[in-house]
Amino acid sequence: MPANNPFRPSFGVSPRVLAGRQDLLQDFDVALDEGPGSPLRSLLVSGPRGMGKTVVLNELEDIARTRGWLVLRLPEGTDMLEELEGSTVPALLAEHDTQAVRRRLTGGGISGLGSVSTDVEDRYPVRQSLTRMLGRLSEVLAVHETGMMFTLDEVQDADPDVVGRFATVYQHLVRDEREVAFAAAGLPVGVDQLLRQGGTTFLRRAERVHLDLLTxxxxxxxxxxxxxxxxxxxxxxxxxxxxxxxxxxxxxxxxxxxxxxxxxxxxxxxxxxxxxxxxxxxxxxMGRLVHAPAVAPLPEGQRSYLRAMAVDDGPSSTREIAERMGVPMQQQNVYRARLIGRELIRATGHGFVDVTLPYLREYLRAQPR
Ligand SMILES: Nc1ncnc2c1ncn2[C@@H]1O[C@H](COP(=O)(O)OP(=O)(O)OP(=O)(O)O)[C@@H](O)[C@H]1O
Ligand SMILES: [Mg+2]
CATH class of the missing domain: 1.10.8.60 (Helicase, Ruva Protein; domain 3)
Structure with missing residues:
Protein backbone atom coordinates (compact mmCIF):
# COMPACT_ATOMS: atom_id res chain seq x y z
CA MET A 1 0.00 0.00 0.00
CA PRO A 2 1.68 3.24 -1.11
CA ALA A 3 2.14 6.06 1.36
CA ASN A 4 0.36 9.38 1.26
CA ASN A 5 1.12 11.88 -1.44
CA PRO A 6 4.68 13.07 -0.63
CA PHE A 7 4.64 16.25 -2.74
CA ARG A 8 4.04 19.65 -1.11
CA PRO A 9 2.77 22.23 -3.56
CA SER A 10 2.33 25.02 -1.01
CA PHE A 11 4.31 28.20 -0.65
CA GLY A 12 6.43 28.28 2.46
CA VAL A 13 6.27 24.51 2.99
CA SER A 14 9.53 22.58 2.85
CA PRO A 15 9.70 19.67 0.43
CA ARG A 16 10.30 16.07 1.53
CA VAL A 17 13.31 15.96 -0.76
CA LEU A 18 15.26 19.12 -1.40
CA ALA A 19 16.40 19.62 -4.99
CA GLY A 20 19.74 21.37 -5.51
CA ARG A 21 20.86 24.29 -3.27
CA GLN A 22 23.53 22.07 -1.71
CA ASP A 23 26.46 24.40 -2.41
CA LEU A 24 24.83 27.29 -0.64
CA LEU A 25 23.89 25.21 2.38
CA GLN A 26 27.36 23.78 2.62
CA ASP A 27 28.95 27.22 2.37
CA PHE A 28 26.83 28.38 5.25
CA ASP A 29 27.75 25.34 7.29
CA VAL A 30 31.41 26.13 6.71
CA ALA A 31 30.82 29.79 7.60
CA LEU A 32 29.50 28.75 11.01
CA ASP A 33 32.74 26.80 11.51
CA GLU A 34 34.90 29.68 10.45
CA GLY A 35 33.90 31.84 13.36
CA PRO A 36 32.79 35.45 13.64
CA GLY A 37 33.72 37.56 10.68
CA SER A 38 33.11 34.90 8.05
CA PRO A 39 31.36 36.75 5.21
CA LEU A 40 28.88 33.99 4.50
CA ARG A 41 27.37 34.40 7.92
CA SER A 42 25.17 37.20 6.59
CA LEU A 43 23.10 36.12 3.64
CA LEU A 44 20.53 37.96 1.63
CA VAL A 45 18.60 35.51 -0.51
CA SER A 46 16.54 36.81 -3.38
CA GLY A 47 14.58 35.34 -6.24
CA PRO A 48 11.15 35.38 -7.82
CA ARG A 49 8.09 33.94 -6.16
CA GLY A 50 8.16 30.18 -5.73
CA MET A 51 11.88 29.88 -6.34
CA GLY A 52 12.38 28.41 -2.89
CA LYS A 53 13.54 31.35 -0.77
CA THR A 54 11.56 30.36 2.33
CA VAL A 55 12.64 26.76 1.91
CA VAL A 56 16.30 27.83 1.78
CA LEU A 57 15.80 29.98 4.86
CA ASN A 58 14.31 26.98 6.69
CA GLU A 59 17.24 24.81 5.65
CA LEU A 60 19.73 27.42 6.86
CA GLU A 61 17.91 27.55 10.18
CA ASP A 62 18.12 23.77 10.42
CA ILE A 63 21.85 23.86 9.84
CA ALA A 64 22.23 26.32 12.71
CA ARG A 65 19.95 24.31 14.97
CA THR A 66 21.82 21.11 14.24
CA ARG A 67 24.84 22.82 15.76
CA GLY A 68 22.85 23.77 18.81
CA TRP A 69 22.49 27.39 17.75
CA LEU A 70 19.48 29.40 18.76
CA VAL A 71 17.37 30.57 15.86
CA LEU A 72 15.45 33.80 16.24
CA ARG A 73 12.96 34.56 13.52
CA LEU A 74 12.49 38.27 13.37
CA PRO A 75 8.78 38.94 13.62
CA GLU A 76 7.13 40.88 10.83
CA GLY A 77 5.81 44.36 11.38
CA THR A 78 6.91 47.63 12.84
CA ASP A 79 7.09 46.45 16.43
CA MET A 80 9.63 43.78 15.60
CA LEU A 81 12.22 45.16 18.00
CA GLU A 82 9.74 45.77 20.79
CA GLU A 83 8.64 42.17 20.48
CA LEU A 84 12.22 40.95 20.67
CA GLU A 85 13.03 43.19 23.58
CA GLY A 86 9.79 42.77 25.45
CA SER A 87 9.19 39.06 25.19
CA THR A 88 11.28 36.90 22.86
CA VAL A 89 14.73 37.61 24.21
CA PRO A 90 13.76 37.79 27.90
CA ALA A 91 12.09 34.40 27.51
CA LEU A 92 15.22 32.97 25.92
CA LEU A 93 17.35 34.39 28.70
CA ALA A 94 15.08 32.82 31.24
CA GLU A 95 15.52 29.53 29.51
CA HIS A 96 19.26 29.65 28.94
CA ASP A 97 20.83 31.91 31.51
CA THR A 98 21.76 29.66 34.41
CA GLN A 99 22.46 32.64 36.62
CA ALA A 100 18.90 33.74 36.23
CA VAL A 101 17.83 30.22 37.11
CA ARG A 102 20.08 30.10 40.14
CA ARG A 103 18.61 33.35 41.35
CA ARG A 104 15.17 31.92 40.95
CA LEU A 105 16.06 28.79 42.91
CA THR A 106 17.84 30.56 45.73
CA GLY A 107 15.68 33.62 45.85
CA GLY A 108 13.01 31.84 47.89
CA GLY A 109 9.51 33.02 48.35
CA ILE A 110 8.37 33.29 44.81
CA SER A 111 7.29 30.08 43.18
CA GLY A 112 4.84 28.76 40.69
CA LEU A 113 3.61 30.40 37.56
CA GLY A 114 4.89 33.82 36.73
CA SER A 115 8.08 33.50 38.69
CA VAL A 116 10.16 33.12 35.57
CA SER A 117 9.02 36.31 34.04
CA THR A 118 9.30 38.14 37.34
CA ASP A 119 12.86 37.04 37.75
CA VAL A 120 13.86 37.79 34.26
CA GLU A 121 12.31 41.16 34.35
CA ASP A 122 14.33 41.68 37.51
CA ARG A 123 17.53 40.79 35.86
CA TYR A 124 16.72 42.21 32.47
CA PRO A 125 14.21 44.97 32.83
CA VAL A 126 12.55 45.79 29.53
CA ARG A 127 14.20 49.18 29.50
CA GLN A 128 17.58 47.53 29.32
CA SER A 129 18.58 47.63 25.75
CA LEU A 130 18.10 44.81 23.34
CA THR A 131 21.79 44.98 22.56
CA ARG A 132 22.75 44.21 26.13
CA MET A 133 20.29 41.39 26.43
CA LEU A 134 21.48 39.80 23.21
CA GLY A 135 25.06 40.30 24.32
CA ARG A 136 24.31 38.45 27.53
CA LEU A 137 22.47 35.71 25.64
CA SER A 138 25.42 35.22 23.35
CA GLU A 139 27.76 35.01 26.36
CA VAL A 140 25.59 32.30 27.78
CA LEU A 141 25.55 30.46 24.47
CA ALA A 142 29.31 30.82 24.08
CA VAL A 143 29.76 28.62 27.13
CA HIS A 144 28.21 25.84 25.07
CA GLU A 145 30.14 26.92 21.99
CA THR A 146 27.02 27.83 20.12
CA GLY A 147 25.60 31.07 18.85
CA MET A 148 22.45 32.64 17.56
CA MET A 149 21.05 33.09 14.13
CA PHE A 150 18.53 35.73 13.09
CA THR A 151 16.27 35.22 10.10
CA LEU A 152 13.92 37.54 8.31
CA ASP A 153 11.62 36.37 5.52
CA GLU A 154 9.66 38.59 3.12
CA VAL A 155 12.24 41.27 3.65
CA GLN A 156 10.67 43.29 0.81
CA ASP A 157 7.75 44.05 3.12
CA ALA A 158 9.90 45.06 6.08
CA ASP A 159 9.97 48.64 7.29
CA PRO A 160 13.43 50.00 6.34
CA ASP A 161 13.49 51.93 9.58
CA VAL A 162 13.01 48.83 11.65
CA VAL A 163 15.58 46.91 9.63
CA GLY A 164 17.98 49.78 10.17
CA ARG A 165 17.46 49.67 13.92
CA PHE A 166 17.95 45.94 13.98
CA ALA A 167 21.11 46.41 11.93
CA THR A 168 22.56 48.62 14.66
CA VAL A 169 21.94 45.93 17.23
CA TYR A 170 23.38 43.23 15.00
CA GLN A 171 26.47 45.25 14.20
CA HIS A 172 27.20 45.62 17.89
CA LEU A 173 27.19 41.87 18.21
CA VAL A 174 29.46 41.48 15.20
CA ARG A 175 31.86 44.11 16.48
CA ASP A 176 32.06 42.26 19.80
CA GLU A 177 32.96 39.13 17.83
CA ARG A 178 29.88 37.28 18.98
CA GLU A 179 28.83 34.02 17.38
CA VAL A 180 25.98 35.35 15.29
CA ALA A 181 24.57 34.82 11.82
CA PHE A 182 21.87 36.48 9.80
CA ALA A 183 19.83 35.38 6.80
CA ALA A 184 17.08 37.27 5.05
CA ALA A 185 15.01 36.44 1.99
CA GLY A 186 12.79 38.43 -0.33
CA LEU A 187 11.64 39.31 -3.81
CA PRO A 188 14.34 40.96 -5.93
CA VAL A 189 12.72 44.37 -6.46
CA GLY A 190 11.82 44.79 -2.81
CA VAL A 191 15.28 43.78 -1.72
CA ASP A 192 16.87 46.31 -4.05
CA GLN A 193 14.55 49.05 -2.83
CA LEU A 194 15.35 48.24 0.76
CA LEU A 195 19.06 48.32 0.07
CA ARG A 196 18.79 51.80 -1.36
CA GLN A 197 17.38 53.14 1.92
CA GLY A 198 19.63 54.60 4.55
CA GLY A 199 20.42 52.49 7.59
CA THR A 200 20.57 49.23 5.70
CA THR A 201 24.30 49.27 4.99
CA PHE A 202 24.74 46.03 6.82
CA LEU A 203 22.29 44.36 4.48
CA ARG A 204 24.27 45.73 1.58
CA ARG A 205 27.35 44.04 2.98
CA ALA A 206 25.53 40.74 3.33
CA GLU A 207 26.36 38.13 0.74
CA ARG A 208 23.78 38.33 -2.03
CA VAL A 209 22.48 34.92 -2.94
CA HIS A 210 20.45 34.75 -6.04
CA LEU A 211 18.25 31.68 -6.36
CA ASP A 212 18.11 30.34 -9.85
CA LEU A 213 16.03 27.71 -11.56
CA LEU A 214 17.01 24.14 -10.77
CA THR A 215 18.77 22.08 -13.42
CA MET A 286 1.01 29.31 -12.55
CA GLY A 287 -1.12 32.00 -14.09
CA ARG A 288 -3.27 32.53 -11.05
CA LEU A 289 -0.74 32.14 -8.23
CA VAL A 290 2.52 33.32 -9.76
CA HIS A 291 2.08 35.38 -12.91
CA ALA A 292 -1.09 37.34 -12.16
CA PRO A 293 0.30 38.84 -8.91
CA ALA A 294 3.61 39.66 -10.63
CA VAL A 295 2.09 41.26 -13.73
CA ALA A 296 -0.81 43.14 -12.15
CA PRO A 297 1.28 45.89 -10.48
CA LEU A 298 3.31 46.59 -13.64
CA PRO A 299 2.89 49.89 -15.46
CA GLU A 300 1.19 49.54 -18.83
CA GLY A 301 4.44 49.98 -20.79
CA GLN A 302 6.07 46.97 -19.19
CA ARG A 303 2.93 44.94 -19.58
CA SER A 304 2.73 45.67 -23.25
CA TYR A 305 6.40 44.73 -23.54
CA LEU A 306 5.58 41.32 -22.12
CA ARG A 307 2.64 40.98 -24.50
CA ALA A 308 4.96 41.75 -27.40
CA MET A 309 7.25 38.98 -26.17
CA ALA A 310 4.43 36.49 -25.78
CA VAL A 311 4.00 36.37 -29.55
CA ASP A 312 7.17 34.27 -29.78
CA ASP A 313 7.47 30.67 -28.66
CA GLY A 314 11.06 31.12 -27.49
CA PRO A 315 13.45 34.03 -26.84
CA SER A 316 12.37 37.31 -28.46
CA SER A 317 14.52 39.72 -30.43
CA THR A 318 14.57 43.13 -28.75
CA ARG A 319 14.47 44.80 -32.15
CA GLU A 320 11.28 42.94 -33.03
CA ILE A 321 9.76 43.79 -29.67
CA ALA A 322 10.39 47.48 -30.32
CA GLU A 323 8.78 47.13 -33.74
CA ARG A 324 5.74 45.35 -32.36
CA MET A 325 5.34 47.98 -29.69
CA GLY A 326 5.98 50.80 -32.13
CA VAL A 327 8.59 52.40 -29.84
CA PRO A 328 12.24 53.38 -30.45
CA MET A 329 14.97 51.00 -29.26
CA GLN A 330 15.90 53.33 -26.41
CA GLN A 331 12.41 53.17 -25.01
CA GLN A 332 12.45 49.41 -25.43
CA ASN A 333 15.68 49.37 -23.40
CA VAL A 334 14.05 51.12 -20.48
CA TYR A 335 11.23 48.57 -20.30
CA ARG A 336 13.68 45.76 -20.77
CA ALA A 337 15.87 46.93 -17.87
CA ARG A 338 12.86 47.30 -15.56
CA LEU A 339 11.57 43.84 -16.34
CA ILE A 340 15.01 42.32 -15.88
CA GLY A 341 15.23 44.08 -12.52
CA ARG A 342 11.99 42.39 -11.53
CA GLU A 343 13.41 39.13 -12.79
CA LEU A 344 10.39 38.62 -14.98
CA ILE A 345 12.63 38.38 -18.02
CA ARG A 346 16.33 37.75 -18.61
CA ALA A 347 18.79 38.46 -21.38
CA THR A 348 19.63 35.42 -23.47
CA GLY A 349 22.46 36.25 -25.83
CA HIS A 350 22.96 39.47 -27.69
CA GLY A 351 19.74 41.28 -28.50
CA PHE A 352 17.46 38.59 -27.15
CA VAL A 353 15.32 38.27 -24.03
CA ASP A 354 13.30 35.40 -22.62
CA VAL A 355 10.77 35.01 -19.82
CA THR A 356 12.30 33.84 -16.53
CA LEU A 357 9.53 31.63 -15.22
CA PRO A 358 7.69 29.01 -17.24
CA TYR A 359 4.18 29.56 -18.60
CA LEU A 360 4.26 33.35 -18.50
CA ARG A 361 3.61 33.42 -22.25
CA GLU A 362 0.64 31.11 -21.86
CA TYR A 363 -0.70 33.37 -19.14
CA LEU A 364 -0.28 36.53 -21.20
CA ARG A 365 -1.82 35.00 -24.31
CA ALA A 366 -4.90 34.00 -22.34
CA GLN A 367 -5.47 37.55 -21.07
CA PRO A 368 -8.09 39.71 -22.76
CA ARG A 369 -6.41 42.80 -24.20
N1 LIG B 1 14.91 23.15 -3.57
C1 LIG B 1 13.66 22.72 -3.64
N2 LIG B 1 13.38 21.42 -3.92
C2 LIG B 1 12.12 20.98 -3.99
N3 LIG B 1 11.04 21.75 -3.80
C3 LIG B 1 11.24 23.04 -3.50
C4 LIG B 1 12.56 23.60 -3.41
N4 LIG B 1 12.46 24.91 -3.14
C5 LIG B 1 11.15 25.18 -3.05
N5 LIG B 1 10.40 24.07 -3.26
C6 LIG B 1 8.93 24.03 -3.26
O1 LIG B 1 8.47 25.14 -4.02
C7 LIG B 1 7.39 25.78 -3.39
C8 LIG B 1 7.72 27.24 -3.13
O2 LIG B 1 8.80 27.36 -2.22
P1 LIG B 1 8.96 28.63 -1.28
O3 LIG B 1 7.70 28.88 -0.56
O4 LIG B 1 10.20 28.45 -0.49
O5 LIG B 1 9.18 29.78 -2.38
P2 LIG B 1 9.47 31.33 -2.10
O6 LIG B 1 10.57 31.71 -3.02
O7 LIG B 1 9.65 31.56 -0.66
O8 LIG B 1 8.11 32.00 -2.61
P3 LIG B 1 7.46 33.42 -2.16
O9 LIG B 1 8.15 34.46 -3.01
O10 LIG B 1 6.02 33.27 -2.49
O11 LIG B 1 7.71 33.61 -0.71
C9 LIG B 1 7.06 24.97 -2.15
O12 LIG B 1 6.04 24.06 -2.47
C10 LIG B 1 8.35 24.23 -1.88
O13 LIG B 1 8.11 22.99 -1.25
MG1 LIG C 1 8.61 32.66 0.73
Missing part, protein backbone atom coordinates in the same frame (compact mmCIF):
# COMPACT_ATOMS: atom_id res chain seq x y z
CA UNK A 216 16.89 19.24 -15.11
CA UNK A 217 19.15 16.79 -13.31
CA UNK A 218 18.31 18.28 -9.93
CA UNK A 219 14.61 18.10 -10.75
CA UNK A 220 14.93 14.52 -11.99
CA UNK A 221 16.84 13.38 -8.96
CA UNK A 222 14.49 15.00 -6.48
CA UNK A 223 11.35 13.80 -8.28
CA UNK A 224 12.58 10.25 -8.36
CA UNK A 225 13.72 10.30 -4.74
CA UNK A 226 10.43 11.80 -3.54
CA UNK A 227 8.43 9.12 -5.34
CA UNK A 228 10.56 6.13 -4.40
CA UNK A 229 10.87 7.12 -0.75
CA UNK A 230 7.09 7.15 -0.63
CA UNK A 231 6.89 3.64 -2.06
CA UNK A 232 6.10 4.12 -5.74
CA UNK A 233 8.23 4.22 -8.89
CA UNK A 234 8.95 6.77 -11.60
CA UNK A 235 10.35 5.39 -14.86
CA UNK A 236 12.86 7.13 -17.13
CA UNK A 237 10.23 8.38 -19.51
CA UNK A 238 8.22 9.86 -16.65
CA UNK A 239 11.32 11.54 -15.27
CA UNK A 240 11.89 13.08 -18.69
CA UNK A 241 8.31 14.32 -18.78
CA UNK A 242 8.83 15.87 -15.34
CA UNK A 243 11.76 17.88 -16.60
CA UNK A 244 9.79 19.10 -19.61
CA UNK A 245 6.86 20.38 -17.59
CA UNK A 246 8.71 21.67 -14.52
CA UNK A 247 11.32 23.76 -16.41
CA UNK A 248 13.48 23.84 -13.28
CA UNK A 249 10.94 25.80 -11.27
CA UNK A 250 10.82 24.47 -7.67
CA UNK A 251 7.14 25.13 -7.05
CA UNK A 252 6.24 23.14 -10.16
CA UNK A 253 8.33 20.22 -9.05
CA UNK A 254 5.89 19.92 -6.15
CA UNK A 255 2.75 20.79 -8.09
CA UNK A 256 3.39 18.40 -10.98
CA UNK A 257 4.43 15.64 -8.61
CA UNK A 258 1.38 16.12 -6.46
CA UNK A 259 -1.07 15.84 -9.31
CA UNK A 260 0.75 13.09 -11.19
CA UNK A 261 0.67 11.07 -7.96
CA UNK A 262 -3.06 11.60 -7.62
CA UNK A 263 -3.96 10.17 -11.03
CA UNK A 264 -3.96 6.67 -9.53
CA UNK A 265 -2.36 6.45 -6.09
CA UNK A 266 -2.94 2.70 -5.89
CA UNK A 267 -0.86 1.96 -8.98
CA UNK A 268 2.82 1.36 -8.29
CA UNK A 269 4.28 3.21 -11.23
CA UNK A 270 3.78 6.85 -12.07
CA UNK A 271 3.86 7.05 -15.87
CA UNK A 272 4.88 9.75 -18.31
CA UNK A 273 1.21 10.01 -19.19
CA UNK A 274 0.31 10.84 -15.58
CA UNK A 275 2.92 13.58 -15.63
CA UNK A 276 1.85 15.05 -18.96
CA UNK A 277 -1.77 15.13 -17.86
CA UNK A 278 -0.96 17.77 -15.24
CA UNK A 279 -0.06 20.39 -17.85
CA UNK A 280 -3.39 22.27 -18.15
CA UNK A 281 -3.61 22.48 -14.39
CA UNK A 282 -0.01 23.66 -14.18
CA UNK A 283 -0.66 26.45 -16.67
CA UNK A 284 -3.76 27.55 -14.77
CA UNK A 285 -2.09 27.55 -11.32
Missing amino acids: DEEVAEAARATVTEAGRTLGDEAVGAFGQIVHGYPYLLQLVGYHAWRVDPAREEITARDVHRTRPLVVER
